[in-house]
Amino acid sequence: SSGINAEYGELCWFWTAVFGKTLSTVMSVVLKRMSSSFTRAVELLPASLNWIDNDFYTGTGPALEAINKATGKVVMSSATATAADVEVAVKSSAEAFRSFRKIPAAERGNLLLKAASLLEERAEDFAHLETLDTGKPFYESVMDVGTAVDAFRLIGGIVQC
Numbered sequence: 001s002s003g004i005n006a007e008y009g010e011l012c013w014f015w016t017a018v019f020g021k022t023l024s025t026v027m028s029v030v031l032k033r034m035s036s037s038f039t040r041a042v043e044l045l046p047a048s049l050n051w052i053d054n055d056f057y058t059g060t061g062p063a064l065e066a067i068n069k070a071t072g073k074v075v076m077s078s079a080t081a082t083a084a085d086v087e088v089a090v091k092s093s094a095e096a097f098r099s100f101r102k103i104p105a106a107e108r109g110n111l112l113l114k115a116a117s118l119l120e121e122r123a124e125d126f127a128h129l130e131t132l133d134t135g136k137p138f139y140e141s142v143m144d145v146g147t148a149v150d151a152f153r154l155i156g157g158i159v160q161c
Contacts, residue, residue: 069135
């Protein structure tokens, strides 16, 4: 978060130099909110991004770093999965599928609709992370998250028919 605060300071200096004090004060408030949102979004991530057996699973492979494209700084790091980790995941998935396939389609559709709602509730956090990871403008990341929400709702609705 200290890197984000340093970036915030640099951005405030830029706005003051280019646009003067009034606009820079407004931008200062906006950038401060954005920097705290970025920090909050990154802090919400688990140390491991692997999900196996209904829990976070730390891969045994080398660390993969997500780099902020604007600054070149590391946003976060997570262990990658090895072939052995993938075997554990495939075995777990096969076991879970045995019970999941018995769930009626309408209930599975409800699960997708619930996933859409949960994603939508955290859309800003996911959009901030996408922007940090890819370097794309925030408004594009918001649209991408919205597209994912729409896809979950579409498929969730179709399987209920």
